[in-house]
Amino acid sequence: MKTTNDLEFAATGATGATGATGATCHAPSAEAERRLRGLLEQGLPLDQRPWRTLAEQAGMAEDQVMTCVRRWQADGMIKRLGLVVKHRRLGIQANAMVVWNVPDERVAEVGRRLARETAVTLCYRRPRRLPDWPYNLFCMIHGARRERVEAELADIVERLGLGGLEHRVLFSTHAYRQCGGRYVREGEA
């Protein structure tokens, strides 16, 4: 296997960046950071040096861009920077929101265990709205077919011993809007 490891310093940036970890003498302006955030929202350019391309567009240096992104990831402003799959397009259309009525003292433990399941894509604690809505734990399971999702859920209930917890499965039957507002992460389905 090829193991050339010169990736980080393969080319000299047109912006005069000193490389991935090179120090800069001044921080980018707040305005430049705002521009970068807007550019990132539209997606990372698909080219060999995506950070450099963004840097040119935002008026920053390549290493400043990488430093910003690293900081935003570290402080949690960016939860994830990765590929967004249009799962409906891929035929993953059975999207179940499974809601559970969990005794308050157990909800954190059950939430953590559900979140570790590979079939579970999102897991949140939310408030009950009594008397109509007794459920306080929400998780999503996505799949190509309803039967498959139901089987996965049954398997989870059995393995985690959750049979005693009241729960319901709400499949989505239609998406009327799925645009990802300005600050929305892609989530449900």
Place this chain on the structure above:
Amino acid sequence: MTLEDLDAVDRRLINRLQDGLPLVARPFAAVAEALGITEGDLLYRLERLCEAGVLSRFGPMYHAERLGGGLTLAALAVPEYDYDEVVETVNAFPEVAHNYRREHELNMWFVLATETPERIAETIAGIEAATGLPVFNMPKEEEFHVRLHLPV
């Protein structure tokens, strides 16, 4: 393009990149090397998947609250005979980011994303006034390790 049209390399690529990108100057080269393909092949495949509409973008999931914004999940119990009209009314609010019909008495579920946290309450009041229906507001109280990863 459906799942069946993806070859083994596409699948590994999608699965790997859902977990994020290394913060190095040539991130796609680093991922390509790990997958045993060339950087050019990887970029070509990504472009093709984007064009086919399988991928929407390679971007960040921002943390609404840390950006100073508001985010919540809310639901309505909409009478069937009114459903289409209520969809229109609710979607007329630009704060509505997602809106799904689900199988339950609470049959309309939507995500509100706003510039400020205060704007959530205002938007909910607006939707209640416009639809005449009570909004069930269910903001996130705790998040358990979100890893939106759909193996393909």
